[in-house]
Amino acid sequence: xxxxxxxxxxxxxxxxxxxxxxxxxxxxxxxxxxxxxxxxxxxxxxxxxxxxxxxxxxxxxxxxxxxxxxxxxxxxxxxxxxxxxxxxxxxxxxxxxxxxxxxxxxxxxxxxxxxxxxxxxxxxxxxxxxxxxxxxxxxxxxxxxxxxxxxxxxxxxxxxxxxxxxxxxxxxxxxxxxxxxxxxxxxxxxxxxxxxxxxxxxxxxxxxxxxxxxxxx
Numbered sequence: 001x002x003x004x005x006x007x008x009x010x011x012x013x014x015x016x017x018x019x020x021x022x023x024x025x026x027x028x029x030x031x032x033x034x035x036x037x038x039x040x041x042x043x044x045x046x047x048x049x050x051x052x053x054x055x056x057x058x059x060x061x062x063x064x065x066x067x068x069x070x071x072x073x074x075x076x077x078x079x080x081x082x083x084x085x086x087x088x089x090x091x092x093x094x095x096x097x098x099x100x101x102x103x104x105x106x107x108x109x110x111x112x113x114x115x116x117x118x119x120x121x122x123x124x125x126x127x128x129x130x131x132x133x134x135x136x137x138x139x140x141x142x143x144x145x146x147x148x149x150x151x152x153x154x155x156x157x158x159x160x161x162x163x164x165x166x167x168x169x170x171x172x173x174x175x176x177x178x179x180x181x182x183x184x185x186x187x188x189x190x191x192x193x194x195x196x197x198x199x200x201x202x203x204x205x206x207x208x209x210x211x212x213x214x215x216x217x
Contacts, residue, residue, distance in 0.1 A: 023078035033151040046098045066103035147172045
C-alpha cells in the first residue's frame with residue numbers, strides 16, 4: 001500500500017521543484033558538529049555517530065528519514081524537503097552499509113550495493129532517473145571540503161537561518177558542481193565561491209587508504 005501511495009504521489013508531481021520553500025524540523029538535534037567520515041570510492045561523507053541516515057556531499061548535508069530526503073547547508077538544519085527526482089546520483093549510490101537507520105524495506109538488500117531505489121520509487125521515477133546507478137570510478141569527482149567553520153557554533157550559539165546564509169557565504173568559498181545544489185544555494189541566497197585548488201585536484205584514496213584514514217579519526 002505504501003509503495004502504491006508513493007508511486008501515486010510521484011505521478012501527481014513530476015514537475016515539482018527540486019527545493020520546496022519551507023524549512024522543516026526532521027527530529028535531528030545535534031549538540032555539536034558531527035564526525036564525518038569519507039565513504040571509500042564515493043565523493044560523499046557519512047556520520048557514523050548520528051542516529052540517522054546523514055551524509056555530506058557537494059557542499060550540502062543530506063538526510064533520509066526512510067521515505068523522504070532533506071538537505072541543509074548547516075549541520076543541524078533547518079532542513080528542506082528534496083523531491084526524489086532531484087537527489088544527486090552520488091548520494092543515491094551510497095551503499096546500504098552506510099545508512100545508520102536503514103528502513104525496513106532495505107532488509108535483505110546487499111550492504112555493499114546502493115539501495116534499490118528503482119524498486120522503491122517505481123517506474124515513473126526510473127523513467128526520469130534511469131541512469132542514477134551508472135557508477136564509473138574513473139570519473140568520480142573529488143570530495144567537497146567540509147564546512148568545518150561550523151564546529152564553533154552549537155547550542156545557544158547556533159545561528160538563525162538568516163545568519164546561516166551570511167556566514168556560509170563568508171566562510172565557505174566553494175562552488176557546487178551539481179546543478180541541483182547550485183539551485184539550492186541560489187534559492188537560499190548563498191553565494192558560492194571559486195573551488196579551492198587543493199580540493200579540486202585532490203585524488204581519491206584507495207579503499208585501504210580510506211580505512212586507515214577512518215581509523216585515525
